[in-house]
Amino acid sequence: MKRTEILGRWGINRLIEVAKGRWLVVIVVGILLGIFAGVAIEEKAVVIQVDGQQVTLRTFKSTVGEALSQTEIQLGAQDRVIPDPGTKLKDGMQIQVLRAFPVQLIVDGEVREVVTPPATVQEVLELAGIKMGPLDQVSPALSEAVTGGVRVQIIRVEEKMMTADVEIPYPVDRRQDQNLERGINRVLQKGRNGLERQLVKVTYENGKEVKREVISSEVIKEPVKAIIAMGSLTSVSRGGQRLNFDRAMVMTATAYTYTGHNTATGIPPYVGGIAVDPKVIPLGTKLYVDGYGFATAVDCGGAIVGNRIDVFLETERECQRWGRRQVKVFVLN
Structure with missing residues (x-):
């Protein structure tokens, strides 16, 4: 092979390698210039709202968090930043710091x-x-x-289901009876409560019961109604006399005699004057007491409470004979 031919081939290859190196340098330099130029262009203006103030910041940072770190704004552990600190920064972005x-x-x-x-x-x-x-x-x-x-x-609200047995009150059948004195009642049939089994929803608030709701129920035992005869008679015969009265009562009667004190109405005690409970029979009321006769409520005493009376008799012996007995007392018209 000729020398000139060998040298020619070597020279061409060398020239190609040199050319490649120069182009690489040009490309690298171009990229670097582009990066620096881009950085220069990417300066951003953002507005930060914090603690009632508005701050404008110009920055080359790339995220919201990095931009805030460039300021003197101190963030608490629970403070919130909107947008999120990791958000990519954009020119003109509004950033809010919400204090906890x-x-x-x-x-x-x-x-x-x-x-x-x-x-x-x-x-x-x-x-x-x-x-x-x-x-x-x-x-x-x-x-x-x-x-x-x-x-x-x-x-805290909780609901529980439970069963409960509940009494059913017995009904009462009241019947007028002309053979009984008004004010006196007689039980003809005793009432008995029934029984109902209930499924109940119980509501609790913070552990305390606040509501009960019956979901279903079943009658286990039917109630038995009470039957009561109510007296309507307002006139009776006593000792050949006709007594017209407003009401009658069955009362416990005892007897007392002279004590050396006047009655509660200020007069001396006398036969026909009796002691009563003024809440039951007002003082001054005209009465007829079976076994005693006509009477007037003139006195009262600490032991005479409710359906009790104390009749006055002349002697201690008469009081002993009277003893304690149940009597009908008629409140006269």
């Missing part, structure tokens, strides 16, 4: 405090790790926004 504040939570018999940025009640509960049961109630509502000074109250 304490909120009181009343739950399970305790008062707890949680520091939170502006959020809904539901978000605050999630932050505090409080789980709501399906029936639990919360005030304010879960969707409402929480502000400083607000108390969030959680009411």
Whole structure:
């Protein structure tokens, strides 16, 4: 092979290698210039709203968090930044710093405090790790926004099913009886309560029962009604006399004699004057007492309470013979 031919081939290859190296340098330099030019172009102006103020910042940083780190704004652990600190920064972007504040939570018999940025009640509960049961109630509502000074109250609600046996009150059948004096009743048939078995839903709020609802019921024992005869007679015969009266009562009667004191009405005791309970028979009422006769309520005493009277007799012996007895007392018209 000729020398000139060998040299020609070597020279061409060398020239190609040199050319490649120069182009590589040109390309690298071009890329670097493009990067520096791009950085210079990407300076951004952003507006930061914090603590009631608005701050304009010009920065070459690439994320919201990096831009904030360039300022003197101190972020608390629970402060919220909008958009998120990891968000890519854009020219003209609005950045908000929302300061956290304490909120009181009343739950399970305790008062707890949680520091939170502006959020809904539901978000605050999630932050505090409080789980709501399906029936639990919360005030304010879960969707409402929480502000400083607000108390969030959680009411734990629980429902339980139980059975209960409940008495059914017996009905009363009252019948007028013309053979009985008005005011006197007679039981013809004694009433008996029935029994009902109920399925009850009991609602508890914070462990305390607040409501009972009967879901279903079954009568186990039917009630038996009471039958009562009610006197309607207003006139009776005593000692050949016709007595017209307003009402009659069966009362326990005892007797007393002179004590050396006047009666409660200020007059001396006398036969025909009796002691009564003024809440049952007002003083001054005209009466007829079976076994004693006509009488007037003129006295009272500490032992004479309710359906009791004390008739006056002249002697201690008469009082002993009288003893204690049940009598009919007629309140005369």
